[in-house]
Amino acid sequence: MIRIAHISDTHVTGESAYKGYAYDLIVNEINRGDFDFVIHTGDVTNNGLREEYERASYELRKIRKPLVVVPGNHDVRNVGYALFERFIGPLNGVFEFEGGVVVWVDSTIPDLSDGRVGGHKFRWLKEKLEEYSDRRFKIVAAHHHLIPLPDTGRERNVLYNAGDVLDLLLRHGVTLYTCGHKHVPNVYRVEDLVVDNAGCASCRKTRRGDVNSYNVITLHDDGRVEVEVRRVTREVERREHRPVRPKLFVPRGKRLLRVVQVSESNVSDRAYFRRKVLENAIRTINERLNPDLVVHCGDVVDMGIERYYERAVEFYEKIRAEKLIVPGHNDITYLGHDLFTEYFGEPEVKEIGDFTFIPVVSAQYETPIGVVGRIGQRGLEKALLENSERFTVVVMHHNIVPIPRSRELGFLEDAGDVLRVLTRAGANLVLTGHGGNAFGVKVEKTPIINAGSISWELHRNPFGNSFNVIDVYRDMVVAFEVQATWGSGRLVGIWKTKGPFTPFRSSP
Template sequence: MIKIAHISDTHITNEGAFKGYAFDLIVEEINRGDFDFVVHTGDVTNQGLREEYEQAAYQLTKIKKPLVVLPGNHDVRNVGYKLFEKFIGPLNGVYEFENGVLIWVDSTIPDLSDGRIGGHKFRWLKEKLEEYSDRKFKIVAAHHHLIPLPDTGRERNVLFNAGDVLDLLLRHEVNLYTCGHKHVPNVYRVGDLVIDNAGCTSCRKTRRGDVNSYNVIKLHDDGMVSVTIRRVTGDEERKEHRPIKPKIFLPSGERVLRIVQMSESNVSDRVYFRRKTLENVIRMINERLKPDLVIHNGDVVDAGIERYYERAYEYYKSISAQTLVVPGHNDITYLGHELFEEYFGEPEVIELGEYVIIPVLSAQYETPIGVVGRMGQRKLERTLEEYDDRFRIVVMHHNIIPIPRSREIGFLEDGGDVLKLLTEEGTELVLTGHGGNAYGLKVEETPIVNAGSVSWELHRDPFGNSFNLIDIYTDMVVVWQVQATWGSRKLIGIWKRKD
């Protein structure tokens, strides 16, 4: 077994932000423990100043274990990335250990809180993952978080290309992504990838009245990864994940529900709207696929004006199956808020036997940024609890997981809290539709599926315009991406239903 201490966000400075007693307490505990090495995921200093780096270099010598340190956004302020290399070490690198490797990568952008692993660094990370592909344990460390975190206020400062990085880690079967940045300890499992966020080790800026903490990571011989959040008060939270076996499933039960999921039709008279493509999709739905339900995850029209809504209504009323439409941000521009309700009605809960479809409104006036809101979250929580004995499908416009080939700027500003709510409630399926690219993955026990653009030329998917076909079996959920012109299919995901 390999045992790792994960610290982050020490914010060492001569000013009041640094809590030296908390740093010494945690370091002493680490030194007494049987840790193989320590990883510090950034914000070593508070402002990236020389005097802070001098103090940090001294403070870090107190750690008597092998130590890997990487830069955070505070470290690269004031051209601090130059000082980091002088006083701390390389910005990117590789640390090898028994049966494993830790690859750390600089995700910072000088003088910004946002992060990015792009261009040369992305290619370098890919090359290193290929070089060390034979290792039993592969760890990637960076400062910025990959998926939205709870209890952080407004979601922001995620990696701009978080979707591409997440997809890269999953494709290369990385066991652990470890990071800091938001001063909130949290552990999520995404497929076979454990995402480990450390809180702040010695900064006064904790959130939600929390205290300083660090994480204890254990890599077990059988492949299990466990993470314990250890606070200075002595409180602990532990999560563990055993590798998924088998990784390939075949549905063996009866198909009980079929859903067509689409998004971003953006009906209009603009050249980017592909009218014949949408008409072809509707023919496929009516003549070949014959679903039980069609769900449109928003951006039905390109702008909220009446002639676009009239045209969109004509299209969607021709679908023979029951249809649920939730509004996207385009739908409520101009007069769209009133027109959406006039043409499509207020989205309501749909019950289909043991299956219940729960719409969530996230679109806001005149902005692509969405929010569910605290009242909306409470309503969603009550609805999920009310239907706790059913298979619950939550439907909304904004994505809550990062989408590949899309610049992630926190499109759902309370995405971290919404994601926590959905996963803690064990929601059986979540369907979203923002970002112009089809994608799906499982966070904890909740599959989350995003639809690409069904008929808008300005999309981000090499597969072309598409929609998703979701077949729910008694034992599995299978999601296919269907090419909107030719009808060819590509598997997005296949997940066992929870017991």
């Protein structure tokens, strides 16, 4: 068993923002505890100034345990990254412990709050994960958060290439990702990866009236990962995650539901719109797939003008299955807000057998950034709780987990709060469609599947234009991506889910 103390965001400074008594209280607890080592995930200082680094160096020496320290965005202000190396240590590195390894990586961008693990640092991280692939426990530590966090206001400062980093960690079987940055303690499980955010240890800038805290991570011999959030008020929150075993799933019984998920058709008269690809995809859906429902996750048209909507209706009227369409940000540009309703109607809750589909409109005027809003979040939570005995599917345009090969500009402003609603209220499946690439992960108990572009040339998917086919069984969800031109397919993911359900149809 390995025990780790995880602190972050001390913000050491001579100003009143620094709470030295809280830092000393936490350090004393750590020194008295049976910890194997300590990880500090950045913002050691407040402004990256020399006098702050001199004091921070003194404060860090109070910790009488092996210590890994990661630079944060505040540390690299005023060319502070040079001082970090002088007073604290290397910006990137490796710490080995019995049965495991910590790879820490500098995610900062000088003088910006945003983060990135790009270029040579991304390749270096990949090389280190391959080098230590035989270790039982693999930990990656950085400053910036990887998954949107609740109670942080507007979602920002996530890693620009968070989707690529998340995909890399999942592919290499990383056990734990530790970070700080937003002064909010939080723990999520993404597939078998535990994402551990620490709150701030000694800064006055806490959120929602919270207090200073640190996390205690326990890596058990049987593979369990336990995280405790310990506040200076002696409150303790515990989360435990067990690895999924076995990894091979076999569906039980007949298929209960088939959904075809499409996005970003962007119907227009521009050269980027691939009319024949969309026609071929619709023919495949009608003749080969026989879905119970076709879900369009937004950007039906390229611009919200009448000519494009008329063409889009001609295409989608050809689909014989029932349809649920939510607007994307392109759909409500210009007159699109009114035209979407005129041509496709208001998205409404749809029930099919034991399944309830809940549409969420996240698109906003003239911007790719989306928002659900506090009222929308309460409505979503109410709908999920009212349908808690049914299989609930939430349909929206904007992605709420980072997508590979895409810079995270399309995040929801309130992605962290929306993700908390979805996971706590127990959504069984979430379908999104922003980012131009197909991707699927399970956060806590909720599979979240993003669709690539079905017929727009400007996408980010090496597989080409595509759509998803999602089959639901009594105890699992299986998602495939189908290439829109050739019809070839590949697996997006298989996830265990709750059951049982009463079949509403007989499926092969």
